[in-house]
Amino acid sequence: MTKNKFTIALAGNANVGKSVIFNxxxxxxxxxxxxxxxTVEKAEGTLHFKGYTIDVIDLPGIYSLSTFSIxxxxxxxxxxxxxxxxxxxxxxxxxxxxxxxxxxQLLELGTPMIMALNQMDMAKKKGIKIDHEKMEKLLGIxxxxxxxxxxxxxxxxxxxxxxxxxxxVNIKPLKAKYGKEIEQRIEKISKMVEKTQFKYPARWVAxxxxxxxxxxxxxxxxxxxxxxxxxxxLAREIEEIHGHSCSTVITSERYEVASKIAREVQEITPPIxxxxxxxxxxxxxxxxxxxxxxxxxxxxxxxSIFTFGDYTSGLLGDFFFGLKPIFEGAFGTxxxxxxxxGGVIEGIIxxxxxxxxxxxxxxxxxxxxxxxxxLSRIAFLMDNIMHKIGLHGKAFIPVMLGFGCxxxxxxxCRIMETEKERLLAAFVVTLVPCAAxxxxxxxLVGAFVSIQxxxxxxxxxxxxxxxxxxxxxxALPGEPTALIMEMHDYRVPHLxxxxxxxxxxxxxxxxxxxxxxxxxxxxxxxxxxINLLEPIAxxxxxVTVTWLGxxxxxxxxxxxxxxxxxxxxxxxxxxxxxxxxxxGMTPVQMIVFTLVAMLYIPCIATIATLVKxxxxxKALFITIFEIVFAIILGGIAFRLLMLVY
Amino acid sequence: xxxxxxxxxxxxxxxxxxxxxxxxxxxRGEGRRARRGWGFRKRLEDMGLTPGxxxxxxKSAPFNGPLEVYIRGSRLxxxxxxxxxxxxxxxx
Numbered sequence: 001m002t003k004n005k006f007t008i009a010l011a012g013n014a015n016v017g018k019s020v021i022f023n024x025x026x027x028x029x030x031x032x033x034x035x036x037x038x039t040v041e042k043a044e045g046t047l048h049f050k051g052y053t054i055d056v057i058d059l060p061g062i063y064s065l066s067t068f069s070i071x072x073x074x075x076x077x078x079x080x081x082x083x084x085x086x087x088x089x090x091x092x093x094x095x096x097x098x099x100x101x102x103x104x105q106l107l108e109l110g111t112p113m114i115m116a117l118n119q120m121d122m123a124k125k126k127g128i129k130i131d132h133e134k135m136e137k138l139l140g141i142x143x144x145x146x147x148x149x150x151x152x153x154x155x156x157x158x159x160x161x162x163x164x165x166x167x168x169v170n171i172k173p174l175k176a177k178y179g180k181e182i183e184q185r186i187e188k189i190s191k192m193v194e195k196t197q198f199k200y201p202a203r204w205v206a207x208x209x210x211x212x213x214x215x216x217x218x219x220x221x222x223x224x225x226x227x228x229x230x231x232x233x234l235a236r237e238i239e240e241i242h243g244h245s246c247s248t249v250i251t252s253e254r255y256e257v258a259s260k261i262a263r264e265v266q267e268i269t270p271p272i273x274x275x276x277x278x279x280x281x282x283x284x285x286x287x288x289x290x291x292x293x294x295x296x297x298x299x300x301x302x303x304s305i306f307t308f309g310d311y312t313s314g315l316l317g318d319f320f321f322g323l324k325p326i327f328e329g330a331f332g333t334x335x336x337x338x339x340x341x342g343g344v345i346e347g348i349i350x351x352x353x354x355x356x357x358x359x360x361x362x363x364x365x366x367x368x369x370x371x372x373x374x375l376s377r378i379a380f381l382m383d384n385i386m387h388k389i390g391l392h393g394k395a396f397i398p399v400m401l402g403f404g405c406x407x408x409x410x411x412x413c414r415i416m417e418t419e420k421e422r423l424l425a426a427f428v429v430t431l432v433p434c435a436a437x438x439x440x441x442x443x444l445v446g447a448f449v450s451i452q453x454x455x456x457x458x459x460x461x462x463x464x465x466x467x468x469x470x471x472x473x474x475a476l477p478g479e480p481t482a483l484i485m486e487m488h489d490y491r492v493p494h495l496x497x498x499x500x501x502x503x504x505x506x507x508x509x510x511x512x513x514x515x516x517x518x519x520x521x522x523x524x525x526x527x528x529x530i531n532l533l534e535p536i537a538x539x540x541x542x543v544t545v546t547w548l549g550x551x552x553x554x555x556x557x558x559x560x561x562x563x564x565x566x567x568x569x570x571x572x573x574x575x576x577x578x579x580x581x582x583x584g585m586t587p588v589q590m591i592v593f594t595l596v597a598m599l600y601i602p603c604i605a606t607i608a609t610l611v612k613x614x615x616x617x618k619a620l621f622i623t624i625f626e627i628v629f630a631i632i633l634g635g636i637a638f639r640l641l642m643l644v645y
Numbered sequence: 646x647x648x649x650x651x652x653x654x655x656x657x658x659x660x661x662x663x664x665x666x667x668x669x670x671x672x673r674g675e676g677r678r679a680r681r682g683w684g685f686r687k688r689l690e691d692m693g694l695t696p697g698x699x700x701x702x703x704k705s706a707p708f709n710g711p712l713e714v715y716i717r718g719s720r721l722x723x724x725x726x727x728x729x730x731x732x733x734x735x736x737x
Contacts (some may be wrong), residue, residue: 005700064691068684095719098693218695244664244696248686252695287707380722384710391723393711482685483711483724484692 006165007055009079011106013099014061015373015488017029017118019043021090023057023497025158025264032504035074039422039613041414043504049158057084063098065105067215069417079109082199085165087113088157093123093130093145094489096266100258102417103139104176110201112164113145113221114142114172116157121147123273129267138261140173141389149494175203176257178250181241185210185234192227193220210235211247261351267537277490284377285487293452294381297374298400305361305404313474319348339525347521350564351514355405355605358435360511362404363502366397366412371493376485383483388537389466390473391416392483395425402432406606407513408505410613420478427622429471430602430610431465433458436565437598443569445594448580449587457591511611513605520604533559543631548591548596549638561597563606568597588641592634600630649735651700652712654729660703660733665689689727693717700733 012018023030026045035042059078060071067073079087089106091099106113134207136143142160146153164171177183189206198205198220208216209231221228235246242249284293324341331337369375375397383393394415401407409429414421433441446454527533533556537544540555548554553575557589561568572593576584585593601623602610610619648663665686692718694700703713703720711724723731 030680064687066687066691068691097717098719101691101693211687214683245686247683248665248690248696249686251690252697254692255695255698255717262718283714285704285706287704290706376722380711380713381706383706383722383724384708387724387726393722482727483722484688485722486692487713487720487722489720556657 004051005053005055006086007057007082007084008086008088008161009057009084010088010090011059011062011075011079011102012061013092013095013102016061016090016092016099017148017494018058018061018090019501020494020497021088021116021118021146021154021157021494022056023500024148024151024154025054025056028500030500030504031510034612038070038074039414039419040070040074050162052162054161063102064107065102065605067213068210068602070419071417073215074110079106079111080204085112085113086161087111088116088161089113090116090118092119092488093117094119094126094128095486096123096128096130097255097259097262100261101255103257104174105256107139107141108174108176108201108204108207110173110204112171114144114157114160114164115139116148116153117143117145118148119229120145120152121150123489125270125271126489127269129269131265131267135261135265138174138264141171176251176254182210182238182250182253185238188234189227189231192224192230196220196223196227206231208249211250212245214457263511270308280490281373281377281487284374285380290377290381294378301365302403305358305365306435306438308361309358309404313353316353316357317349320353325557335529338529339522342528343525344518347518347563348514350512350521350567351517353408354436354564354566355509355513356506359408360502360506362401362503363408364498366401367498367501367505368493370397371491371498373488373490376487379483379485380487389424389428389469390430390481391421391425391469392481394483394485395421395428398425398429399432402429402434403438404435405429406432406434406602407509408610410606410609411505411508413613416481418478418481420476421481424469424472424476424616426610426613428465428469430606430622430626431461431468431599433461433598434565436603439566440569440594440597442583444572444590448582448585449590453587453591457594457598460595464599464633487601512608516604516608517563524560524563547631547635547638548592549642550593550596551585554593558597558600562601564605565597565603568593586645588638588645591641592638595637596634598630599626599633601627646734647737650729651702651714651723651731651733652705652725654702654733654735656702656704658735659699660735661693662696662698662700663732663734664696665694666730666732685727685730689731692721693719694731700731712718 010018010022022043022045023516025047029047030043030045033042034040040060045056047054047056059075062072062075065072067074079248087106089103091103104116117130123130132143132145142164144153144157144160146157186206189209190202193202193205205216209220209228212235217228237485238246240251284290327341328337331340379393379396386392386395397415398409398412401412406429409432410426413425413429416422416425441454441457529591536554536559537552541552544555545551545552556575557568557571560571572581573579578584581590607619607623610622654660698716701715703715705712709725711722712728714721714723
């Protein structure tokens with residue numbers, strides 16, 4: 001029987017051009033989400049080819065199938081349990097040895113597989129010639145040379161994929177052979193595992209048990225504890241023979257096999273003159289010049305994003321609010337009209353005009369820089385600073401995103417390896433002043449107190465991030481984190497892929513944030529329409545007036561700020577009846593108000609993101625913590641400032 | 646030949662990895678502690694830092710920043726704390 005619907009999974013190291021191939025294959029039929037219950041992005045797409053419908057799953061870019069990171073666990077679970085019809089292993093031809101190490105592990109999982117030997121152009125530039133036919137023979141799987149950015153080999157790759165799935169072509173993939181003393185023990189354990197009908201292949205389980213893989217151990221322990229104790233005993237024997245732990249020996253030998261294949265198939269004649277990308281690398285990671293170059297790049301990025309965002313935001317705002325009279329003509333200015341316009345439509349407008357103009361360029365530049373390789377250099381330079389708050393260099397990227405909008409910042413924490421790092425990074429991100437917060441700082445303190453005070457608030461925020469980050473790092477259990485990251489060669493980013501990545505991430509943001517912004521707007525508008533705002537403001541007055549020394553109306557504005565931070569300022573203008581804030585507030589009040597607005601809560605869209613990524617409990621904890629923290633801090637600041645002014 | 650920590654290598658110097666020291670950790674109970682050390686070492690080994698492999702320090706970032714190393718035909722950034730736990734044999 002032939003079916004015409006297949007599933008193909010793409011697997012490979014990070015930065016091998018996997019996302020380019022994914023985009024070449026699936027075009028605009030993509031869906032970005034999370035793996036069920038996990039902080040890991042899942043990219044899925046569909047393609048139609050010669051009458052077949054093929055689901056393509058883009059597995060995370062990883063280097064191994066152990067359990068160090070959630071990505072690795074998800075990938076191996078998916079391949080072994082969900083069993084895609086075919087795995088396409090995407091390999092960077094210019095870093096063959098490391099890539100083959102992963103290939104060997106995929107082969108151990110025993111699913112049908114073909115290889116896309118990608119970035120052949122890059123390999124050529126580095127003077128690496130690869131005999132892919134020889135590799136095919138050595139690995140026992142089809143190997144198709146590709147240059148994904150130009151589309152070379154993609155058609156052949158698909159044809160081969162169909163051929164393998166359809167004809168069930170008898171391929172005999174290589175089984176990496178370990179030393180005799182190890183093979184004997186693998187054999188012994190495999191035989192025991194075979195009887196248990198475990199979801200993974202027996203040989204693979206045996207190898208993992210010898211590697212002391214805790215996840216596999218846990219699951220086998222439930223089925224037959226005897227297997228685990230036997231494996232432990234055998235692992236100790238190997239340790240005695242080699243003087244290294246058994247997992248070290250197995251990893252070493254696997255790398256040895258990879259290295260041997262790499263040596264046999266490639267011929268390297270390195271170029272005499274250091275190529276441009278090497279010189280750029282040396283300059284951008286230079287001990288002295290690296291930092292000013294980074295500072296200028298980051299400032300330039302921020303400047304262009306805020307210029308673009310500000311301009312576009314204004315333009316869109318004018319356009320949408322220009323529609324208000326037309327709307328009122330249709331719906332009237334009664335309660336229903338007010339609710340629909342003020343609640344629903346203004347919510348949408350707010351999302352469109354405030355968030356999108358900043359997020360769009362942010363995502364674009366982020367993916368552009370990531371693909372080029374510069375982000376990993378920034379992570380390299382920033383590593384020791386990020387270590388001060390218990391994170392490492394990679395965390396600089398979500399933090400930077402957070403300056404545009406906290407939502408993509410929180411989503412960006414997925415690049416961190418462990419759950420602890422993710423949570424910590426996300427917590428830090430929620431404290432970062434986003435574009436909307438910047439509007440408050442500049443529009444209130446910057447315009448009516450002094451630009452120095454605005455700057456001071458920024459610096460205070462950074463100090464707070466530093467302190468709280470450090471505290472949170474100490475409070476959270478787990479191993480201190482450390483950076484280990486590949487810095488792939490600089491390359492020209494593939495524009496189409498970058499654009500698609502930007503677009504689909506933007507859609508993810510819209511789907512997540514907009515419903516909440518709309519519902520939130522509606523609720524608050526409802527409260528306003530039934531005249532509950534003032535009573536609420538009065539209830540809040542012990543905090544706002546007595547403790548923080550602010551006018552009563554600020555209670556209302558802070559409620560609105562939960563929807564979107566910049567609403568605190570807009571509502572302040574509405575309630576004061578003027579945009580000359582100096583008429584309604586003293587400089588001290590403005591500073592305290594801004595300080596509180598900056599920190600008092602992640603906006604509703606950010607909270608939603610936290611819930612999605614980390615669950616209710618953690619999201620709620622962060623939210624409540626920040627409310628309490630901001631109020632305490634604001635009150636102290638108020639009393640201190642009264643001494644100065 | 647002498648054994649040094651990777652973090653003590655000079656820029657441009659190469660060595661052969663001999664072993665990876667396991668962290669003392671801040672574990673709660675033995676089991677967890679053992680697992681932590683395992684994860685740390687496994688991570689490095691999976692990235693190709695297995696005993697017997699040649700590793701070259703290209704340069705290190707200032708202020709105790711990470712190291713840029715060259716190993717198995719690729720370039721890695723390794724945090725200072727990690728590099729301190731990697732032992733290499735160097736000709737000096």
